[in-house]
Structures are given as structure tokens and as C-alpha cells.
Amino acid sequence: MVAIAGSTPDQLRHQSWLVRGTLNGALAKDMVIGPFIVAYAVQVQGLSNGQISWFLALVPLLVLARYPFLALIAHVPRVTVLHWARYVQISCLVALLVLPPAWTPLPVLMAIGVWFVFGNEFLQNAVWMNLVAEVSTGRDRGRFLGRLRMWKQATAMAFAVFGFVLVGESLSREEFQILLLVSLALLLNSRFWYGKLPATPPPDKERGDPARAPMWHILTTNPLMRRPLALSIVGAVLSWPILIVYLVGALSLPANLLMLTVVARMLGSIVSEVFWGLRADALGVRQVFLQFYAYAFALYPLLLFVPDYAQVAPGSIDYILGTGVLLAFFFARGVLDAGHMMAASMYRAQFLDAPGGFQAINMLTAIHIALMSAVTGLGGVMLVRLDGAAVWSWGPVWLDPFRLVTLAILALTLAAGLWLAAGIRSELAGQAAAGDSVS
Numbered sequence: 001m002v003a004i005a006g007s008t009p010d011q012l013r014h015q016s017w018l019v020r021g022t023l024n025g026a027l028a029k030d031m032v033i034g035p036f037i038v039a040y041a042v043q044v045q046g047l048s049n050g051q052i053s054w055f056l057a058l059v060p061l062l063v064l065a066r067y068p069f070l071a072l073i074a075h076v077p078r079v080t081v082l083h084w085a086r087y088v089q090i091s092c093l094v095a096l097l098v099l100p101p102a103w104t105p106l107p108v109l110m111a112i113g114v115w116f117v118f119g120n121e122f123l124q125n126a127v128w129m130n131l132v133a134e135v136s137t138g139r140d141r142g143r144f145l146g147r148l149r150m151w152k153q154a155t156a157m158a159f160a161v162f163g164f165v166l167v168g169e170s171l172s173r174e175e176f177q178i179l180l181l182v183s184l185a186l187l188l189n190s191r192f193w194y195g196k197l198p199a200t201p202p203p204d205k206e207r208g209d210p211a212r213a214p215m216w217h218i219l220t221t222n223p224l225m226r227r228p229l230a231l232s233i234v235g236a237v238l239s240w241p242i243l244i245v246y247l248v249g250a251l252s253l254p255a256n257l258l259m260l261t262v263v264a265r266m267l268g269s270i271v272s273e274v275f276w277g278l279r280a281d282a283l284g285v286r287q288v289f290l291q292f293y294a295y296a297f298a299l300y301p302l303l304l305f306v307p308d309y310a311q312v313a314p315g316s317i318d319y320i321l322g323t324g325v326l327l328a329f330f331f332a333r334g335v336l337d338a339g340h341m342m343a344a345s346m347y348r349a350q351f352l353d354a355p356g357g358f359q360a361i362n363m364l365t366a367i368h369i370a371l372m373s374a375v376t377g378l379g380g381v382m383l384v385r386l387d388g389a390a391v392w393s394w395g396p397v398w399l400d401p402f403r404l405v406t407l408a409i410l411a412l413t414l415a416a417g418l419w420l421a422a423g424i425r426s427e428l429a430g431q432a433a434a435g436d437s438v439s
Contacts, residue, residue: 007137007144014135014197015144021193024186025152027159028089031183032096032116033059035244035262036163039171039255041109042248044101049249049387051106053380056241056373059113063121063369067215070126070362077199078131081123086191088119090184097180101173121369126362129345133352134200142346146277149338150270155186157266164259171255202358215363222360224351227420228344229364231289234417235344236371238296238410242379246402250383251391252310257323264327268334276339280346288343289421292336293414299336300410302329307398308391321396347424379406 007015030036033056041047041055073081092112096104104112136144159182167175219225247253247261280288306329307322352361382402391400 007135007140011135011137015148017193017196018131018135019148019151021190021197022148022152023155024183024190025156027156027183028093028187029116029120030262031180032089032092033113035258036171036176036179037109037113038244038248039258040176043171043255044173044176045104045106045109047106049245050380050384052249053242053245053376053383055106055110055113056245057377057380058373059110060117060121060369060373062114062117063366066122066126066366067359067363069122070359073123073126074358075202077201078127078134079194079197080199081127082131082194083191085119085124086187086194088123089116090187090191092116092119093180093184093187097177097184121365125365129349129352129361130202130358132345133349140281141349142277142279142281142342143274144277145342145345146274149341150273153266153269153273153334153338157263157270159183159186160259160262160266164256164263167255167259169254169256218356218359218363222351222356223354224348224357224360224364227423228348228351229367230420231344231347231417232364232368233371234413234420235340236368237375237413238340238417239372239375240379240406240410241372241376242383243406245380246383246406247306250387250400250402251306251308254309257309257326260323260327261330264330265334265337268331268336269338270334272335272338273342276342279339280342284424285343285347286421286424288339289347289424290418292340292343293417293421295332296336296414297411299329299332300407302326302332303403303407304397304399307393308400311391311393318393318396322398 026034038052038056041052042049047055092115095112099108132141132145159179162182163179166178244258248258253261276288302325305322305325307318309319309322312318312322348361348364351357354360382405386400386402386405389401391398393399
């Protein structure tokens with residue numbers, strides 16, 4: 001295993017600026033194509049479960065067109081691309097802020113979502129991992145990522161707490177506008193700190209024309225297209241994006257409790273990010289992956305204790321118990337997802353120096369997002385087909401067909417993830433023996 005030096009003083013300073021510029025985290029995404037737009041679409045716009053499911057499934061599919069676009073940004077400094085992304089994201093939030101509900105039917109929401117996906121996926125996420133690799137080294141990348149994610153999750157949790165205090169059981173148009181203004185302020189803060197980062201041109205080996213690199217060649221030869229891609233497929237299924245639609249649309253989860261679930265998830269991530277980073281640096285990503293999949297087997301059955309909120313009275317034993325389990329579920333999910341994201345990011349970063357790494361990491365993330373869209377669409381079809389099915393309780397356990405099918409799918413996916421992660425050690429050992437720089 002080749003020794004890797006720690007970050008230089010300049011890199012450490014750039015890490016600090018990157019941490020401050022990433023405090024907004026995924027809040028803009030949550031507002032435009034995430035849980036907050038779900039609450040707004042259902043409770044303000046009056047969209048059905050099927051409509052919002054298709055919105056969440058179809059809009060991210062734009063990322064499939066990203067590969068040819070890489071030729072236009074391969075030679076551009078990574079931080080410059082991030083600036084462009086911020087401008088796109090800001091414009092989407094401004095549109096949602098100023099346009100009245102009557103002017104934002106589903107087609108308009110989809111157009112705003114598509115524009116946001118362009119900024120988020122064609123620009124920001126196309127260069128993000130390469131920028132992380134520029135400002136850190138294999139020796140301390142886990143600690144840097146842990147610190148970065150801890151602070152951005154802390155901001156997200158503070159935002160969710162603010163939302164919980166602001167919002168009642170149902171989200172109003174005015175409350176949504178206030179949340180948009182806070183998100184806009186965080187994006188402006190991000191643009192300020194990113195502006196301090198030097199616009200360093202990409203390495204010469206990455207400044208060719210990615211569009212001329214045969215896609216089939218990347219798919220069949222790049223190491224990112226093997227086990228990392230398979231693990232990414234597993235992660236796409238485990239994300240199960242339709243869950244939030246199920247909770248809000250089928251189980252009538254109140255808006256204020258939706259905010260609390262975000263708080264719980266963020267809190268779980270915050271208290272564990274640094275731990276996972278140190279653990280990944282010390283033991284390697286294989287051990288983190290294995291722990292995530294093993295512990296997740298005990299996580300998802302907690303969904304059996306979440307009630308149909310339309311059938312329980314606020315303050316009742318069923319309401320209190322179900323809400324406590326729901327918050328415990330999201331807290332534990334935040335802890336485990338922090339470890340999973342840490343392991344996945346560090347694992348992928350180890351392959352960025354391979355030929356075609358820039359194209360491959362973008363192809364991998366595009367496939368991942370497309371799969372998440374497919375999973376969302378599949379879940380949406382299931383939800384619509386099973387809409388109206390009885391939700392019955394058996395003591396503290398609540399059962400319905402959608403919930404049971406969900407648990408079966410996730411259990412099979414976790415088993416596949418354990419099997420894939422078990423082979424990481426021999427894979428990285430082989431790379432080290434071949435002279436690759438692997439931490």
C-alpha cells in the first residue's frame with residue numbers, strides 16, 4: 001500500500017472555505033424536488049399521490065443527457081462550475097418564491113425542477129467529487145468529509161427545527177415562502193465562500209473531450225463501472241424515495257411532524273459524521289459498508305410501528321408511540337446513511353485517477369440518479385395501485401400491502417449489498433499490489 005501525504009496548508013485552508021460554502025447542504029434540492037416540495041404540492045397545490053410521484057420520478061431523468069455535456073465543462077475550473085450551479089439554483093428558488101400557486105401547475109413545477117436538475121447534476125455534481133479530491137488526500141479525506149457533512153447537516157437540522165416551529169399541521173403558501181427565503185440566504189452565503197477558492201484549471205489528463213471517449217469503452221473498462229456501480233445500484237434502491245410520499249399522502253403525516261423527521265435524520269447524521277470519517281480512515285471503507293448493511297436489517301422493520309395518522313387521535317398512546325418510533329427510525333437512518341455516504345464517497349474517490357475517471361464518475365452518478373428515478377416510479381406505481389388498501393393495526397403494529405412489499409424489497413437489497421461489500425478488501429488489495437495509490 002503506497003503511503004499518501006496529508007493535506008498541505010493551502011489545501012486545509014481551502015477545505016475550511018469549502019465547509020463554510022457547503023452549509024446549505026441539500027436544502028435547495030429539498031425545496032425544489034424533495035420533501036418540502038412534496039408537502040407544498042400535496043397540501044397547497046392539491047396534487048395527488050400519483051402526480052407528485054411522477055414529478056419526483058421523471059424530473060431527475062434529465063441527468064441521462066449529461067455525458068455529452070461533460071465536453072463543455074471538462075476544461076473549466078471546478079469552482080467556476082459550482083458558481084454557475086449556484087446561479088441556476090438561486091433562480092429556481094426565486095421562481096417558486098414569486099410565482100403564485102395558480103401559476104405553478106404541475107407542468108410549471110416540472111419545468112422548474114428540470115432547470116434545477118441541470119444546475120445540480122450537469123454542473124455541481126458533475127465536478128463535486130473531483131473538487132473534493134483536489135482539496136484533500138487519501139490520508140485525511142475521511143476526516144475532511146466528516147467535518148464538512150457534520151456542519152452542513154447541522155445547518156439542515158437548524159432549518160428543520162425552524163420549519164417545525166413555523167409550520168403547523170398543514171404547510172401554507174406563506175410558510176413555504178419563508179422557508180424559500182432562508183434557503184436563498186444560505187445559497188448566497190455559499191456563493192461568497194466558494195468565491196474565495198482559487199479557480200484552478202483541471203489536470204491536463206482531464207481536459208480532453210469526454211464526449212469523444214467511447215461510452216462503451218468507459219462502461220466496460222473503468223473500475224468505477226464494476227463494484228462501485230453495483231453498490232450504487234444497491235444504494236439507489238435503499239434510498240426508496242417514495243417513502244416520503246407514502247408517509248405524507250397515504251399515512252397523512254402532519255407537516256409539523258414531517259419537519260421533525262428531517263430534524264431527527266439530520267441529528268443522527270450530525271452526531272455520527274466525524275465518527276464515520278475517523279472509522280473509514282482507520283479501518284477502510286469495507287468495514288463501514290458492512291456495518292451499514294448489517295445494522296440496516298434492524299432499521300427498516302421500525303416502519304411497521306408507524307400509524308395511519310388519519311386513524312389516531314393526537315395525544316393518544318398510538319399517536320405518541322408511533323411518532324416516537326418514526327423519529328427513532330429517521331434518527332437511526334441518519335446515522336447509518338452518514339456512514340454509507342462516507343464509505344461510498346471515499347470508495348469512489350480511490351478510482352478517480354484511473355484513465356477516464358472524470359467521465360466514469362459522472363456516468364456512475366447519472367446511472368445512480370436514473371435508477372433512483374426508476375425506483376421512485378416503481379414505488380409510485382405500487383402506491384397508486386395499492387391506494388385505498390386497508391391499513392389495519394395489530395397491537396402497536398400497523399400493516400398494509402405497500403409497507404410489506406417495501407420491507408421485502410429492502411431486505412433483499414440489503415442482502416445483495418452485504419455480498420458486494422464483502423469483496424472490497426481483496427479488490428483494493430489487488431490495486432495496492434499493482435502500485436495504485438489507495439488509502
